[in-house]
Amino acid sequence: MYSNPIHYFTAVLSIVLLASCDKKEEQKATQQAPPAVAVTLEEVTTTDAVYYDxxxxxxxxxNQVELRPQVTGFITGVHFQDGARVKKGQLLYSIDAQLYSANYEQAVANLKVQEANVNKAQKDADRYHELDKNDAVAKQLVDNADAALEVAKKQAEAAKANISAVSTSVRYTKVYAPFDGVIGISLVKPGAAVSAGQTLLNTVSTxxxxxxxxxxxxxxxxxxxxxxxxxxxxxxxxxxxxxxxxxxxxxxxxxxxxxxxxxxxxxxxxxxxxxxxxxxxxxxxxxxxxxxRASTKSVVIPYKAVTEQLGEFFVYVAGDSSKVSQRRIVVGQPLGTKIIVKEGLKEGEKIAVEGVQNLREGALIKTDK
Known part of the structure; x- marks a missing residue:
């Protein structure tokens, strides 16, 4: 039998076309493969360099204190120069004391009245006790006299406490330096209204x-x-x-x-x-x-070998297959043109120091040497 020449020609043509396509794909793959990047490698070293962190x-x-008034009123005096040095106990501000002085005088007068009441109640109680000895007075009156005396004494104690409170307010109309130091620029002037515990007058600091x-x-x-x-x-x-x-x-x-x-x-x-x-x-x-002054040796590399990405630092480390891998490091202090590496590298490893800008993870490299 004779083969059909058309079928034979078609088969041969298919084989040729397939071979041609394979060759083109191979050439294309070869053309697409990135060339080796020329770099200079340097070995990582250590040093005993003393440096500063x-x-x-x-x-x-x-010491620093914000000066605030402890009473409400109007500033009547500023007794320092802005920015001056002050001594502990030095008078700094005066606040209108008329109202507080009047309250103090009233409290003193009230105490005298209460002390007079105590004296009268004491005499009444003594008299009733003498009468009680002779059964000349009802027991209830004696008890009432004792109770009145106790009330008078309590009122006198309250009057004394009130004097202490209003006298404190009088003292608080003067603001003194809490310690030796420097005072700032006054935030209030004479005549300004201030509120207890709220208005900031000034600041003193050592x-x-x-x-x-x-x-x-x-x-x-x-x-x-x-x-x-x-x-x-x-x-x-x-x-x-x-x-x-x-x-x-x-x-x-x-x-x-x-x-x-x-x-x-x-x-x-x-x-x-x-x-x-x-x-x-x-x-x-x-x-x-x-x-x-760390006794352990510090890893030192050229600063130009370091790349930064989003606040992190990296170097390219050469592997055994003429390729590099990107490695994150923790950098320390610079030493001239070099920098200390705290973490990420060991002595003896080789890193790229030239051509770094052309590298990426897994890139093929060739050395200039």
Whole structure:
């Protein structure tokens, strides 16, 4: 039998077409595969470098009191200069005392009346008791006289308590400095009406020493607790920076707060800094620098090897198959052109330091060397 030439030609053509398609797909796949990225690798090293850990901080007075009146009235005197230094017990404000003085005088007069009533009731009771000895008076009258005496005594005690209350109000018409410190700008002027416990007159705060508060991660509590235990030593462990400027006096750690803030995972730490030149002011913000003398070696890498994404830091680590993997790290303090890595890398690993901007997870690499 003879084969149909048309069928034969069709079969051959199909084979050729299939082979051609496979070759094109292979070429296409080859063309789509990303080329290897040229990078420079560097081995991760460690160092014993001494550096400073930095923490944002706020400056606050050790003692600070808001002055508010304890009586209602009108300001009759302001007895200081705004921003001046004041001494404990110094008169600061006067409030109109006429009403309170009149109340005091009335209370004194009322006490005298009550004392007179006590004297009369005592004499009546004594007289009735003498008559009772001779059965010359009804027992009920004797009891009534004793009761009247007790009432008179209670009223006299109430009058004395009232004198104490109104005399306190008289004293409260004068506002005194609670301690040595600096007073701010007065918020009221003579003639202003003030309400007891509500109107803010001024604020007094200490400034010879100031507190510096900052948050410490709970992982570092042991370290700072140790520093607190050894706080008697005088050195430059704690310094304060304002931008490039370093405050000239070192501070001392005073306390760690009672508990860790569950929302932030940090604990408030307080330092005390001397302020002999009045360079520090309450409300300032700065940077606390804590000298780190950790005995363990620190991992150090070039800063240019680090990429940042959404507040997290990454490096590309070279694997055994000429590919890189992206790894998250926790960075520490910069050391010139390098930076300390607290977590995420080990000594001896190789990371990309050049060509980083062209890398992605799993990218094929080739080294320049």
């Amino acid at each position: 930095e923490y944002p901080a706020s400056i606050t007075p050790i 400034d010879g020493q100031l507190a510096v508060d900052f948050g410490v991660d709970q992982k570092e509590i042991y370290r700072f607790a140790t520093l607190l235990k050894n706080r008697a030593s005088k050195d430059s462990t704690f310094t304060l920076a304002f931008g490039p400027d370093i405050y000239p006096y070192p501070g001392k750690i005073q306390l760690l707060d009672r508990a860790v803030d569950p929302q932030t995972g940090t604990i408030k730490t307080r330092l005390i800094f001397p302020n002999p030149d009045n360079l520090l002011r309450a409300g300032m913000t700065g940077t606390v620098r804590v000298l780190n």
